Amino acid sequence: MQTHAAKRVEITIETVMQARLTRALEEAGVTGYTILPVLGGSGRSGGWSRSGQVSRASGMVQVICIIRPERLDPLLEAAFAVVEPHIGVVTITDAQVLRAERF
Amino acid sequence: MQTHAAKRVEITIETVMQARLTRALEEAGVTGYTILPVLGGSGRSGGWSRSGQVSRASGMVQVICIIRPERLDPLLEAAFAVVEPHIGVVTITDAQVLRAERF
Amino acid sequence: MQTHAAKRVEITIETVMQARLTRALEEAGVTGYTILPVLGGSGRSGGWSRSGQVSRASGMVQVICIIRPERLDPLLEAAFAVVEPHIGVVTITDAQVLRAERF
Amino acid sequence: MFDLALANLLSPVVLSFVLGLGAALARSDLSVPEAVAKAMSLYLLFAIGFKGGVSVADHGVDGTLGLALLGGVVLSAALPLVAFGILRAVSGLDRTAAAAVAAHYGSISIVTFVAGTAILDSRGIVFEGYMVAVAAAMEAPAILTALWLVARKSEATQSQGRGELLHEVLLNGSIVLLIGAFAIGWITGPAGLAQIDSFIVAPFTGVLCLFLLDMGLVAGRGMRQGRGVLDKGALAFGLVMPLIGATAGLGVGLLLGMSAGGIALFMVLAASASYIAVPAAMRVALPQVNPAIYLTLSLAVTFPFNLTIGLPLYVTLAEALTGG
Amino acid sequence: MFDLALANLLSPVVLSFVLGLGAALARSDLSVPEAVAKAMSLYLLFAIGFKGGVSVADHGVDGTLGLALLGGVVLSAALPLVAFGILRAVSGLDRTAAAAVAAHYGSISIVTFVAGTAILDSRGIVFEGYMVAVAAAMEAPAILTALWLVARKSEATQSQGRGELLHEVLLNGSIVLLIGAFAIGWITGPAGLAQIDSFIVAPFTGVLCLFLLDMGLVAGRGMRQGRGVLDKGALAFGLVMPLIGATAGLGVGLLLGMSAGGIALFMVLAASASYIAVPAAMRVALPQVNPAIYLTLSLAVTFPFNLTIGLPLYVTLAEALTGG
Amino acid sequence: MFDLALANLLSPVVLSFVLGLGAALARSDLSVPEAVAKAMSLYLLFAIGFKGGVSVADHGVDGTLGLALLGGVVLSAALPLVAFGILRAVSGLDRTAAAAVAAHYGSISIVTFVAGTAILDSRGIVFEGYMVAVAAAMEAPAILTALWLVARKSEATQSQGRGELLHEVLLNGSIVLLIGAFAIGWITGPAGLAQIDSFIVAPFTGVLCLFLLDMGLVAGRGMRQGRGVLDKGALAFGLVMPLIGATAGLGVGLLLGMSAGGIALFMVLAASASYIAVPAAMRVALPQVNPAIYLTLSLAVTFPFNLTIGLPLYVTLAEALTGG
Numbered sequence A, B, C: 001m002q003t004h005a006a007k008r009v010e011i012t013i014e015t016v017m018q019a020r021l022t023r024a025l026e027e028a029g030v031t032g033y034t035i036l037p038v039l040g041g042s043g044r045s046g047g048w049s050r051s052g053q054v055s056r057a058s059g060m061v062q063v064i065c066i067i068r069p070e071r072l073d074p075l076l077e078a079a080f081a082v083v084e085p086h087i088g089v090v091t092i093t094d095a096q097v098l099r100a101e102r103f
Numbered sequence D, E, F: 001m002f003d004l005a006l007a008n009l010l011s012p013v014v015l016s017f018v019l020g021l022g023a024a025l026a027r028s029d030l031s032v033p034e035a036v037a038k039a040m041s042l043y044l045l046f047a048i049g050f051k052g053g054v055s056v057a058d059h060g061v062d063g064t065l066g067l068a069l070l071g072g073v074v075l076s077a078a079l080p081l082v083a084f085g086i087l088r089a090v091s092g093l094d095r096t097a098a099a100a101v102a103a104h105y106g107s108i109s110i111v112t113f114v115a116g117t118a119i120l121d122s123r124g125i126v127f128e129g130y131m132v133a134v135a136a137a138m139e140a141p142a143i144l145t146a147l148w149l150v151a152r153k154s155e156a157t158q159s160q161g162r163g164e165l166l167h168e169v170l171l172n173g174s175i176v177l178l179i180g181a182f183a184i185g186w187i188t189g190p191a192g193l194a195q196i197d198s199f200i201v202a203p204f205t206g207v208l209c210l211f212l213l214d215m216g217l218v219a220g221r222g223m224r225q226g227r228g229v230l231d232k233g234a235l236a237f238g239l240v241m242p243l244i245g246a247t248a249g250l251g252v253g254l255l256l257g258m259s260a261g262g263i264a265l266f267m268v269l270a271a272s273a274s275y276i277a278v279p280a281a282m283r284v285a286l287p288q289v290n291p292a293i294y295l296t297l298s299l300a301v302t303f304p305f306n307l308t309i310g311l312p313l314y315v316t317l318a319e320a321l322t323g324g
């Protein structure tokens, strides 16, 4: 089938920053994203796990954006401005999509 | 270690269509898939979030299939037939897998 | 923006093996990982779904590691030793990351 | 009437809903986890079904059970035609969207039903226990009418999925649990109830409060997100259609010679609009219709209207007209 | 006996299980969220443990506590040998699979135990409060026997993980909560119970109903998915092994001179098969065995058998043989 | 005093916490699903708020309500200054980290408050129902003080996000639910309570037990993970600061001429440290501070201290000093 090149950006970020991040993405012209729950993880600031968390303070989510390659840079800048002072990870992968008119 | 080329297909689709999609995939010869929960998202049909959802009508899931490259086309056609009238996104990424005999 | 090449390894494995896997990864020098919940799936050993599961015995999780390319092999070996006798899938994708100093 | 309306508005149940609504409109992050909302709805369905069954075991079934079921099915199948006609006349919705919305108003909202029984209980008005079964019988027929409304004018009938869709709707979790609990209550009767009443009777109203808190949150979010989705005609429909439905329910109830409580519940069922089973069915059968349209109408317009104004009105009317 | 069997079958508890079973077999989408099922099991474990502890605080411990614990451990360690022998004789399971299944039947199902206490309570039969501790003591020994059965004939003993596995099994959440709540009940006694009895006593049977609804759903799905996994020999084993276990439990109970209720619970424990702790342990220790085999046997064959037929049978026998 | 301390330590509520703590330290996999923990906290907030409102409806409001709110706000705003000073003197925390921690100790822990009311209830000591509103009023001011402490010495004030942050904190779910339920209780009064008391009164202590079991698990995990995060000075701060806070609360309560119960609750609020609202605010406002520092201090040091030793101490003192 006919597919089209796209970039897949995944941003793992603290739950408390989710609303700020998606707002920044929307301001940067991102038209869609999907949010996955994260169960736990580990990094330079130690490990954490969702089970028994009483505080919203330490949960994380993963925000996935599929975008046209030419839109990557504004997105990364918007995301980076939010993520930079926080813990979290940003990865970019090359992907193909169906229905390119959507992105 | 010895790895093998494969395609990773991710289909984000409404929960109500999950059973139909996996049935279509199985009919297209897909031998395995993994389903991830989706917390929320935004796209052309607006934003939604799982929290406080009373209706199954607006949840989504992400179905991930790892397949041999030569099987990509039948899979995409099967998936597309189900996804096409619905909201949702299909992406394909190049990947490497261990234990290729499984796919 | 400045990005850096990295490998993204995704390991889908039974929940009962999660602690053993992350311990093995840490011993292999992996400095971070993220764990996603899995709702259900299907493979050679049949299908399963989280809903109504009474037993921890059949749940799965997805462990994602972003690493520098040169660290891939020890990671795969560590992961494989844990995954090998078990059901589950390991995929590797090429990715780009921001803030390479973290990996 | 006015007293009852005020008593209803100032009950913990309705105020909890208002609290949720206000919190969502003020963009508070108050939220009820999905699993917990689901658990509360399982609890309410189990309790209401069980108590209905026990009541039938207790008082016996008279001949009206069959007629009431039939009346419910007819109401559910016929109301979408009315709703469809009105929507096409007053709103800008196209044929398919109007049919999808119409299906919701022929079907029922079990939570509205539960809130109705809570008012009846608090006023000491009895009702036929089998109304729970009538509620279940009214879920699906409206969907068929809506699909017929669409298929009549379109060649692409997708008829191959029809059977599967019906199977799904008839066996959807809510109906199965409601009818199943009804059957268990009927079989085990008052002795069964005695074993579990401190679980399903005593805490019932309290759980309903927390559940309606969540419904308020969802309705409030729906109002915020649905702004702009509905034109004025559609909005007016969401407030007028319950009254039309209630009138039809009143007619059926009177015709069957039911008790004041039974008539009130017939009005409640006919006035209420589905927001669980029918939306899911519509996403499968008519995916081209934006779900925000029917969810906003049914959850953010009709449900609050019924909960605050509709229910006491229907109960008062039913009592007045039966000399209760 | 027949009366009790019928009363048991027609209780809300068992009918809720049947409802779940039927819904799953009819492919309804009725489901209980994982978190809610987990919450109900935490509740049941806490309540049953606490009440057991209070009962011990109330009636004091006589000398049999230690003997009963010992008896439980011996039963749990010995029954897998019997189960293994039968499975190798009548089913096509290989050595490792048969050992894995055998571990489940030596260990216990706490929900079956809870359902057993519910029957005793409803019939007014008292039992030793410390049977809760016996239940906890019976979870793990069977696993050791099964691992020994496998290791005996294989060179790859994987012995490095043995200690870790035991730590996991002995400190698994269910055991810790059960024993912990037992201790709290013992320490705080009737005064502690008075503080929380409207939480752990009054709604108990109702929660058990909803929990068994979910167990029915899981068992029903297990029946559908497990079709073809078990041969006739294995199926027969799943129905006969509980009777063998119950007989052994009866012997131990009589030997220790326990009350009718205590003997009945010994039978229930020995007859029941684990479906939480042991499956998890087997996935770690013997990953090569398809989990569908033991989950189907224990959840979809033995559990329903015990719940519907086994429990009233064991209670009747225990009463008859102690002249109760 | 000693009797009360022992009675408190041996209550099901505290022992449940200890059980959770022990299970986590022993690395058991016992865990409470996130959704269930959230549900229990929604329940506790709703119940405590509602009961507070009913109590105000019942006894009327005297002039002290306004003064008590003011006293609470002043305490919450002033205590972080004390905490900050101590931390800078005795611990190695830098300016920003010390300010972040200080915010937690000016703010309050609603669960500690709930446990405090449970002790008062069990001893039959009455308290002003509006203390629930005081608790809500004390959540946020401490955050402003902490941000001011940081901004005073740094150029990068990030002031653009200040308004948004305040909106979030003032409308965070816990506060909205607590105040909303308080209002509902006030409006519906004893009649409203009668409708739902078998939901919010009878099972309250039992739910609190399970909730504290989970708190124990979280605190225990915090102790394990937080080992090494805190130096000795910080640890000592976590044990001494509650006593300083309690003393300040005692002063305010005496000054306002409140009842023994009201004074005790003022002490509890001032002594307790936030672990829900403030950590979330700090992650947004001061992300550079490692959250393990304040979570470990507030959850794994101060909370257990208050629950076991602090609460009976504060209650005894309040009673003694008012001649209660």
Ligand SMILES: Nc1ncnc2c1ncn2[C@@H]1O[C@H](COP(=O)(O)O)[C@@H](O)[C@H]1O
Binding pocket: A012, A040, A041, A042, A043, A044, A045, A046, A047, A048, A060, A086, A087, A088, A089, C031, C032, C033, C034, C035, C064, C065, C066, C067, C102, C103
């Ligand atoms: N190398 C990595 N691979 C995958 N996820 C990571 C990695 N490093 C960090 N993370 C995720 O990002 C979170 C914060 O990481 P950090 O900022 O290093 O403390 C962790 O809890 C993980 O969920």
Ligand SMILES: Nc1ncnc2c1ncn2[C@@H]1O[C@H](COP(=O)(O)O)[C@@H](O)[C@H]1O
Binding pocket: A031, A032, A033, A034, A035, A064, A065, A066, A067, A102, A103, B012, B040, B041, B042, B043, B044, B045, B046, B047, B048, B060, B086, B087, B088, B089
């Ligand atoms: N560009 C995108 N990147 C990631 N997910 C998307 C994107 N567009 C849409 N989605 C997901 O697909 C769902 C439906 O999108 P749509 O069909 O555009 O309404 C959204 O709620 C998102 O979860």
Ligand SMILES: Nc1ncnc2c1ncn2[C@@H]1O[C@H](COP(=O)(O)O)[C@@H](O)[C@H]1O
Binding pocket: B031, B032, B033, B034, B035, B064, B065, B066, B067, B102, B103, C012, C040, C041, C042, C043, C044, C045, C046, C047, C048, C060, C086, C087, C088, C089
């Ligand atoms: N081809 C595949 N693509 C994606 N996930 C898979 C695939 N095969 C297996 N899985 C996942 O791995 C689990 C175990 O697979 P298996 O070892 O084949 O039984 C399944 O339940 C799926 O969650």
Ligand code: NA
Binding pocket: D079, D104, D105, D106, D107, D108, D109, D245, D269, D270, D271, D272, D273, D274
């Ligand atoms: Na209707």
Ligand code: NA
Binding pocket: E079, E104, E105, E106, E107, E108, E109, E245, E269, E270, E271, E272, E273, E274
């Ligand atoms: Na057994």
Ligand code: NA
Binding pocket: F079, F104, F105, F106, F107, F108, F109, F245, F269, F270, F271, F272, F273, F274
């Ligand atoms: Na404080």
